[in-house]
Amino acid sequence: MADPILSVDDLSVEFETYEGRHHVLDGVDLTVEEGETVALVGETGCGKSVTAKSIMGTLPRPPGEITSGSITYDGTGLLADADAHARVQGEEMSMIFQDPMTYLSPVYPVGSMMADVATYSGGEDVSWLGMLKNLLGRRANRGEIRERSIELLDRMRIPDPEGTLDRYPVELSGGMRQRVIVAMALINDPTFLIADEPTTALDVTVQDQILSLLRERVEERDLSMLYITHNLGVAREIADRICIMYAGEIVEVGTTEEIFDAPLHPYTRGLLDSIPKLTGFEGDGIDGQIPDYTDPPTGCRFHPRCPAAMAGTCDVEPVESHAVGDDRAVACHLYEDGMSFGEAATVAEEEAGGPTDEPVTAEAGGEP
Amino acid sequence: MSNSETVTADDPGVLERRREDLNRVVYRFKQNPMSILGLCIIFGFVFIAIFAPYIAPYPNDAGYQNQPAVHFDQKFESPSAEHLFGTDQAGRDIFSRVLFGTRLSLRIGVVVLAAAVSIGVPVGLVAGYLGGGVGMALMRITDVFLSVPPLVLALAVSVALEPNLTNVMLAIAAVWWPWYARLTYGEVLSVKEETYVEASRGIGATSTRTIFREILPNVLAPITVKMSLDMGYAILVAASLGFLGLGAQPPTPEWGTMVSQGRDYMPAQWWYSTFPGLAIFLIVLGFNFLGDGLRDMFDVEVQ
């Protein structure tokens, strides 16, 4: 297999705040193969966006600080070389944001912002003269950029793409704005795309439209994408592979089918249970909240909420990621390195105790 | 007795939180060195105002005890150990006169703001609380007042008045209250939106009670901050009127009047205008520092 286009190894990020140091990311490993879409799934506040910002090089530092790890894009180490990072960020990577209402400048027509992204991405600075020209609307390849923008908006199924370029965000609906944001992310023809919950703020029908537009584009251009979401349902629709994240750690990795068919990590199972089902069956969800990052739980960060937590093990021993089968990894003390997928599935099955059993309460968590 | 009140008094958690709030407020104030400096300046001026007769080397030069003194043999002496700020055209000690001027300026500031607040706040409260046509009409009137710069309006008012200290205060207060009406009005509207006023209405509290128990405490912080910021500005406006000859008349040791008189002897007797002006600058600076510190402390927006 070829090298992955993006690989994140053992990434740790801390935030310095007045409450103390937050250990927000704790040894995150992540890979995205060429042409692959990987979904990064986890609750709000689990570190998904920090991961994305670290990759894009826009982590605010301070207060953030990358304390260990590496990010490699297409063979280039990004963290060691700020210039390379800026170049890659501008030319090859791009990002789609969560909130279409706030990610467009309210005081310029959307076309102006798109044109700036088209012109200045890639990290080259702008002279004062260049800026004056920009403000006066004289830029070198104005017509070409405009054409490209119109074509992209058209591909995003925006009616009247040309007129839309001259409109202000306030004149567009949320769905239209999100299409503009997607178009803006695509205008430099990136090879790698990060989508940070791009559909969360939209209503369901619009969500589907945006998702299918993205999928289309990914297939057409063979884009690699890291899709961040808290919604496993969305991840299932778009991703080839899913990484489950909890409290700054990747707890489980697997192909989309595998994750849905046989979740190994108790947290993944909890997430799957909390998806509302059409049959009306309501899952139990997961009790509790994401832990405090200034003083994260010892051992496995999930153990205080874990129905399968083993006293004396899970709350003491740091948990490591175990490769299970070919393409699967899970960070949980229930499993051991070298287990075959079948064995692991059996453990998981036993742990879940069958679909009809009473859920294991937190107090009884120590029982096998 | 409303329920909310008993709960407030008996619940230790609430008291605890209040104390924490207070600690944080004090902490924030201390964090701002300028506000401490401002407080020191103001205390300094208050001290001077109270003890002027004892500090001033020549209290009679400032007209103390109605025994105004003149010494034409000492006129226009430049600053020296004997006369720190020099002497004026009548040989009076400018330092002593500046010290006594503190009394006038502080009095003007306090009286003007007290008057402005006691007109403006009720107008704002009534307008905000009643709303509707009455509220609208009241606020339109204040808007009209606000459309003329205070100094100009004060000038217009003072046309019809004899130029003296009382009338200066009257003129300034007459044009200053709309600022407080507007501020109070805005606060009342935002407080009204919040549910707890609704709640206290729900359990049968009267309008007056609602105003005094719920709304007034909420507008207190922004008004305090604004008063502190305005104090300096009111003193400045009064000094400007004095400078134009519309305020206190010579030989009253009013700072603005003194600067104006000194202008006639420029540039040779530079000290005459310089020192009274410096006093105005310092006192205004003190109130601005303090007001800014208070604004940070209470975390409110004014104007």
Add this chain to the structure above:
Amino acid sequence: MGHRNYLIKRGLSTIPMFVGLSVLIFTLARVIPGRPARLALGPRASDEAVQNLREQMGLDKPLWEQYFDYVGGVIQGDLGQSLISNRNVATDLMEYFPATFELTTLAMIIAVFVGVPLGVVAGQHKDRWPDNASRLFSFFNVSLPPFWAGILLQLVIAFQLGWLPATGRVGDVSPMPIETTGLLLVDSLLAFNVPAFVSATQHLILPAITLSLAPIADIARMTRSSFIEEYDKDYVEGLRTHGIPERLIAYKYVLRRSFASSLTIIGLDYGFLLGSAFVVEIVFSWPGMASYGVEAILQKDINAMVGVTLVVGASFLLVNFAVDVLYGVFDPRVWHDGDSQ
């Protein structure tokens, strides 16, 4: 579309303000204790003389009638007779207003061109020394009594260093340019009269700087805080993620939005500036409307004072109207108030 509706709506809302302003000023002048005619003639005048003047000024009519007479006059450009110049107040104002306009406008231009960059620099270096320095500078500026600041400038720059003239509007220049706009700078430029232009500029600098001090501070503080607020917005992060150079983000995107907030302060400050002009014109013997107004007050010339106050209030309303229009240029959202969903 929104533009025109917005302008019309905003323009119409100014009219009641004008009416209110005229009522207020008229009331102040007529109702306040001490009657205008007596004030004008002084305590020693005979009752008969006072009565004559009252009739002449129409003061014996009911108040509302006086008001409508006055407003009728104002509409026809008649502001009543000035008691000191014996001319129509409107004629006097036409003569004195341009000098004040020239002075306050230049002061405002200085304030904007110094205050905005100062605010941006402070905002970019939040809580570091440039920010603290600008903060302290602002505090000093707003606390300086304008008349005293003017006197200090005269002492140092005019008297001590002799760089600029201390008082007046123009030196001994002949020939003087023909008056077309009344703005000396413009008139002398139109006539290619270089000596007059240079002299007028020299005379303008000190009073204009004196007037601009407080607005500089206000504008800098306002720009700073809105700049910081705007820099925190999501779209800034978005632009940065797309690799847009920081300079473009700061000056094209952030500043435009925060300048819109500063405009509001500029409108307010224009009012304060007109107020300060009254003392600054006296300090610099500037032959403007404010000097005329102060003279009118000292001489108890009611018509002149009402005229001056009316013009000041009206200028303030007009400036704020202009500010609101400009606001829409910098932040087009206000135009779409209501026609967005």
